[in-house]
Every structure is written in C-alpha cells, then in structure tokens.
Amino acid sequence: MRVGLDVGGTKIDAVAVSPSGEIIGRLRRPTGWGDDAVVESIVLAVRALAAENAIAMADIGSVGIGIPGLVDVESGRVLHAVNLGVESLDLAARAQAELGIPFRVENDVKAAALGAAVLRGATGSMAYLNLGTGVAAGIVIDGRIHRGSRGTAGEVGHISVDPRGRVCGCGQRGCIETLCGGGALAKAWGRSGALPVKDIIEAADAGDADAIRLRADLHHGGAAAVRVLVLSADVDTVIIGGGLTALGPRLEDGIRSALQADAETSPFMRSLHLDERIEMLPAGSPAAAFGAALVGAAVPEKEIVFHG
Amino acid sequence: MRVGLDVGGTKIDAVAVSPSGEIIGRLRRPTGWGDDAVVESIVLAVRALAAENAIAMADIGSVGIGIPGLVDVESGRVLHAVNLGVESLDLAARAQAELGIPFRVENDVKAAALGAAVLRGATGSMAYLNLGTGVAAGIVIDGRIHRGSRGTAGEVGHISVDPRGRVCGCGQRGCIETLCGGGALAKAWGRSGALPVKDIIEAADAGDADAIRLRADLHHGGAAAVRVLVLSADVDTVIIGGGLTALGPRLEDGIRSALQADAETSPFMRSLHLDERIEMLPAGSPAAAFGAALVGAAVPEKEIVFHG
Structure with missing residues (x-):
C-alpha cells in the first residue's frame, strides 16, 4: 500500500x-x-x-x-x-x-503533473499547467517527471511575453504570471472580495471594461503558457489544473478561444492544433x-x- | 568507423x-x-x-x-x-x-545539439541555440536528443515575446526570431549587403540609430531564447551556434550583457545566473x-x- x-x-x-x-x-x-x-x-x-x-x-x-x-x-x-x-x-x-x-x-x-499523466494514461509527453495564485508547470516525459538541471523546469510563469506589461512579483515585466496568475490578477483588479478572479469574470460578463481587459489577459496568459510548453519541450498535451480551474469552462473555453484567435494569422501555429491539445482536470481530481x-x-x- | x-x-x-x-x-x-x-x-x-x-x-x-x-x-x-x-x-x-x-x-x-553536448562532455541537460537565418534550438538531456511529441521541441524562435513586435514569417507578431534571426534582421534593416547582420553591428558601432535598435533586438532576442530554454526545459547550459556566431564576441558578449541587464530588476532572474550559463561554439567547430x-x-x- x-x-x-x-x-x-x-x-x-x-x-x-x-x-x-x-x-x-x-x-x-x-x-x-x-x-x-x-x-x-x-x-x-x-x-x-x-x-x-x-x-x-x-x-x-x-x-x-x-x-x-x-x-x-x-x-x-x-x-x-x-x-x-x-x-x-x-x-x-x-x-x-x-x-x-x-x-x-x-x-x-x-x-x-506525474499524477495527472498516469491517471490520464499518457504515454508520451505532457505538461501540467498549474493556474493558481502563481503559475508553474510540471513536465512529464515517458512517465517520468522532467526535473531539469537546477529546479526551474516548467517555470513558465516567469517568462516575459510583453516588455510593456505589468511588473511581476519576480521583478520582471510582462511575465506570463502577471497575465494569468490569480495573485497578479487580484492585485491588478484591486477590489476586495474572497474570489477575485471569479469577480473579474463576472464583472466582465456584466460589461466592466477593466474586468474585460483582465479576463482577456487571463485567457491570453494561459494560451501563452501552452505555446511556450509546446514550442520548447514539445509536450503532446497540456493539462490545466490549479485553483483557477474552479472557473470551469470560463477558464478552459477562454484559453482555447485565445489559442484559436492567436493561430488565425499563423499557418504554423494552426498546424500545431494547440486548441485540441489542452485539457482541464475535473474539479476534485x-x-x-x-x-x-x-x-x-x-x-x-x-x-x-x-x-x- | x-x-x-x-x-x-x-x-x-x-x-x-x-x-x-x-x-x-x-x-x-x-x-x-x-x-x-x-x-x-x-x-x-x-x-x-x-x-x-x-x-x-x-x-x-x-x-x-x-x-x-x-x-x-x-x-x-x-x-x-x-x-x-x-x-x-x-x-x-x-x-x-x-x-x-x-x-x-x-x-x-x-x-x-547532440554533437555539441558530447564534444563538451555535458552529462546533464543542455540546449544548442542555433542563430542563423532562422532561430531554433535542440535540447539534449542525459546525452539523448529530446525529440518531443510532434517535432516542435526547441522551436523557441516562434515564441512571441512582444505583442507589438514585428510580424514574423510564421504570421505571428514579436516572435523571438523577429528579434535575433538573421533573415528577419536583414529584412528589418532593408539595405543591401552580403552580410547584413555584420553590417548592422558595424553601423551600430558607427552610431546609426536604426542599427543600434536592431543590434539591441539581436541581443535581447538571444537573451529571451536563453530564458525560455532555462525556464521551460531547465537546461543547465545553452551553447550558441549557427551562422551569426561569425560575429564572435559582438554576439556572445551582447547576449550576456542583455541577460545581465534583464536580471537587474529581478532577484529571481539573478539567482539563475544565466549570464554564466551561455557558451558559444568556436568558429569552425x-x-x-x-x-x-x-x-x-x-x-x-x-x-x-x-x-x-
């Protein structure tokens, strides 16, 4: 046992x-x-x-x-x-x-990441993208955790994708985590509430302009993390987990749509079919x-x- | 034999x-x-x-x-x-x-990438970053080429790091290749010459404002590629090769300086010591x-x- x-x-x-x-x-x-x-x-x-x-x-x-x-x-x-x-x-x-x-x-x-890979029966390579207060990924290749050399494998949250973006807790600007980390989104939103990212989504649905921008950041940040994982480690599948998955389809569908929109101008990106390569862990997994x-x-x- | x-x-x-x-x-x-x-x-x-x-x-x-x-x-x-x-x-x-x-x-x-890893005696993980007409990397882990699932492992050239950047040949905007690919730099420079990237560096040294911007792009793009490789696959060392290495220290020192400058605001990035983890293949390797x-x-x- x-x-x-x-x-x-x-x-x-x-x-x-x-x-x-x-x-x-x-x-x-x-x-x-x-x-x-x-x-x-x-x-x-x-x-x-x-x-x-x-x-x-x-x-x-x-x-x-x-x-x-x-x-x-x-x-x-x-x-x-x-x-x-x-x-x-x-x-x-x-x-x-x-x-x-x-x-x-x-x-x-x-x-x-290892648990998600084995539960899913993944035999090739996959990444587990954790969207919670912060953003990080675990990479599993042929059933083994890819550890890397110094403990930063999967630290995609701190890759900058916008030189004019918000300042990250790590000190850089425009990190993926500033776009789709729960902590960074709550800070950018700046209003009180127990579930700030849920509040952002609901305010966006109600037409609030700040919330619409932050919701787009959330989805584009998740999409950027998926792209980085596929274009560097070339994982077959990205499984999304973490606290923000409580948002359900409002997270998963949003990231998928962002991947589709980003691929519209690029035959190369379209050829990768990233929108078909993401999955979300079920609640309570x-x-x-x-x-x-x-x-x-x-x-x-x-x-x-x-x-x- | x-x-x-x-x-x-x-x-x-x-x-x-x-x-x-x-x-x-x-x-x-x-x-x-x-x-x-x-x-x-x-x-x-x-x-x-x-x-x-x-x-x-x-x-x-x-x-x-x-x-x-x-x-x-x-x-x-x-x-x-x-x-x-x-x-x-x-x-x-x-x-x-x-x-x-x-x-x-x-x-x-x-x-x-495999050849560079074995010649260097690398036992852990390394990436070979090829800066030529285009930009791509090969990742070697424990002496084996990391192939990935669908052939895009190491395609860091097409990770966008600037949503307002130049349009890439792949159709996306702000790809790393638009910053440090020889073809993209030659196109952005737009003047004739057999060795456009060398021309850019020399014009930058002579004070040409366009060339100074493109030289900074070259160095920042190389630095961005190094960061992506370390923060996703966590390779220990990034060995730079490809046609642009003919620039010698004007390439290597520039990328190193860009890594140092980018780390100045970030204790996390400083802790990675990226400037000490790059090497350039000698000419004629x-x-x-x-x-x-x-x-x-x-x-x-x-x-x-x-x-x-």
Whole structure:
C-alpha cells in the first residue's frame, strides 16, 4: 500500500493507493502552520487515512508528499514553503522518524503533473499547467517527471511575453504570471472580495471594461503558457489544473478561444492544433495526491548515459 | 568507423569518427541543389572522405546526416528542406542503396545539439541555440536528443515575446526570431549587403540609430531564447551556434550583457545566473557533423516506461 499527500496552504488531500494502482481511500484534513504543525498534520493525516480504511500502518510501504516550495528530492528537505510558514524543514526525516515509513517529498506541481499523466494514461509527453495564485508547470516525459538541471523546469510563469506589461512579483515585466496568475490578477483588479478572479469574470460578463481587459489577459496568459510548453519541450498535451480551474469552462473555453484567435494569422501555429491539445482536470481530481503516492513509491532512477 | 555529414545550404561538412570517438578526418564539399544532386553530393562526400583518410568503404559502419528541414527519423525521409531544393526526399534509402552502408537522418539543429553536448562532455541537460537565418534550438538531456511529441521541441524562435513586435514569417507578431534571426534582421534593416547582420553591428558601432535598435533586438532576442530554454526545459547550459556566431564576441558578449541587464530588476532572474550559463561554439567547430556521426551510430533507443 502506498500513501500520497498533497499538502496545500489550507488542507491536506491524502489518498491510499493499492499495489495495482487503484485509489482505495481518500480524506482531507487541515494543514498546520509552521514546521512542527506541518509535520504533525501530515502524521495525523496518514494515521487517519489508515484508520478510516482499515489499513495497518505496517502495510504502508511508502508515503509521498507533494508540497509547495523548493524541495530537495534526495534529502526530503523543503525550503521556502511560505504558504505553510516553513523556511527550511527536514520533512522526510522528521515524518519518517514519527511513523517508521519511508517518506519521499516532491514539489507539489511536479507531483501533480506525474499524477495527472498516469491517471490520464499518457504515454508520451505532457505538461501540467498549474493556474493558481502563481503559475508553474510540471513536465512529464515517458512517465517520468522532467526535473531539469537546477529546479526551474516548467517555470513558465516567469517568462516575459510583453516588455510593456505589468511588473511581476519576480521583478520582471510582462511575465506570463502577471497575465494569468490569480495573485497578479487580484492585485491588478484591486477590489476586495474572497474570489477575485471569479469577480473579474463576472464583472466582465456584466460589461466592466477593466474586468474585460483582465479576463482577456487571463485567457491570453494561459494560451501563452501552452505555446511556450509546446514550442520548447514539445509536450503532446497540456493539462490545466490549479485553483483557477474552479472557473470551469470560463477558464478552459477562454484559453482555447485565445489559442484559436492567436493561430488565425499563423499557418504554423494552426498546424500545431494547440486548441485540441489542452485539457482541464475535473474539479476534485485526486491527481496531486495520487502523484505524490507515485513519488513515494518511486525507486531511485537509474542514470541514463549516452553510449555514442 | 562512423561518418557524419552536416548538410547545409551551400556546403557539406563531413567527419570520420573512430570507434573511440575521435575525429580522424574531415572535409568540406559543395552541396547539390534538388533531390538527385543532394543525394549525389552526399555520396561523393562519403567517398572522398574515405579516400582522403585511407578508410576502406567496408570499414564505415554507419553514416549519419544532419540536414535542415523536417526529418522523419524512423524512415530517413526529409521534407521541406527549402534551402536544398528538396520538397520530399527518401534520403536514407537512396544514399544507402548507393553505398550499401546504413544511413540515419536527423534535423541539423538536433544533430548539432547532440554533437555539441558530447564534444563538451555535458552529462546533464543542455540546449544548442542555433542563430542563423532562422532561430531554433535542440535540447539534449542525459546525452539523448529530446525529440518531443510532434517535432516542435526547441522551436523557441516562434515564441512571441512582444505583442507589438514585428510580424514574423510564421504570421505571428514579436516572435523571438523577429528579434535575433538573421533573415528577419536583414529584412528589418532593408539595405543591401552580403552580410547584413555584420553590417548592422558595424553601423551600430558607427552610431546609426536604426542599427543600434536592431543590434539591441539581436541581443535581447538571444537573451529571451536563453530564458525560455532555462525556464521551460531547465537546461543547465545553452551553447550558441549557427551562422551569426561569425560575429564572435559582438554576439556572445551582447547576449550576456542583455541577460545581465534583464536580471537587474529581478532577484529571481539573478539567482539563475544565466549570464554564466551561455557558451558559444568556436568558429569552425565540427559539432554538427560530429553529432550527425553519433546519430548514425545510435541504436534504436529502448523505451523508458514508468514503473509506478
């Protein structure tokens, strides 16, 4: 039995996965804040998942964790998980000490990418584009997370696509994240509300000129991210996930329309059929926690060496 | 013994590579125009290379060809090699029939990327950014060409980075290629001359305002391509090659300065140290032909399947 945990800023999504790869149990629990509380909430989530599904702790072969922040996959250390109040936490070692089960830790977007790829049965290459407060993607090639050399694979949110665009939190101007990141859109909108991007869409539907511009930015930003992923890594499919997918077709159809509009002037872009290569994760998809379970179960990968 | 041929619009660069991976012979010959002449010039180049280096034809185990255009690697067919007057050519089969040696064919930029990676001894991931008439990159991960799903891996030239930029040959606006492709720069410059990009640089040095703007475009476009490659595929190093490298430090230093200037406002970009991660191929580098030899020698790669 493998357990996977998607640890978010407010909740932990936990799944138990059978040896044949089926999700046989799932629960959600609140996430703690700060080092000790994060470790404790993870330990409690694993125990509760086991108890609720009549799984003996001794039958859990591994636990995988997907968590926002910079993750050292080898050591299981987490850095800069600002949404969790964590600056530097030896997460795998501490959780393993509590439960006596091997833990592996991965960046949440990368884990979700792996989960989405395997759930979808993708055999080639795909990207998981996470549209939430920020924007980042995970790339999965032949069933393996493409990690890259220094941890910036899939950081498409900080590619500038407009030298005259809004200033990004990263300091650059016109980053894709300034167009389609929930945080950047909320800031540009500047009005209060619990769900600012939803407010923007609704105000746009009602004819508000500022909101119409920001809605167009959202869709064009998503389209730009898709284009970058296809024209650099050449993934076959881009699966869109993250908090903004709560917008449903108002997100997916909008990005698709932007891709179609952008391709109208370009035979080359039309030949790529990008509008047919995007999908959106269904609401409540367990992809992120499932991907974490796969990460937990993964044996260290053999190095591939070129034999010229 | 392996032979590699980099087939360009005007010349073929051919190398013979020993079993231990050393280049033991090299020659250049003019390329023919049209299907028959291209095949004939390739066959003659292999024969001449063998004769000049006292290599028996029977000792040549494989010939690899890097060629501009769309290549079906499995069949060895070349499509749309417009600079060679080739629309659709069964290159591997025809050359193999003439010489009785197994031929493999690859896109020239991808072959050059592999050659540059192996010559450099790169063990992680790298991109080869070809700045010539057009702009494209090849990505090599762990010693293997990253092919992607549909043949657009590394097509960074057609990522738009300015919605108000010049119209690209592909129909989009503000593509990276409009900034740093030799063809696009020559068109924007609009004055006659055999080496328009060199003319632009020299006119910029002399204070011409148009030329100064285009020189800045060249450097910023190269920098944008480097950023895209690192923030999507996260390659460790970007090696710059292609015709524009004849500009020498006026190309390399300019791109490096642009990367430094762009990072000034962004701690995130500074943390990536992009200015330290670019290199330029030395003039006359045999990387493209050497990479073609490696392509020729490559056995079909085993599929990598994820074992969750």
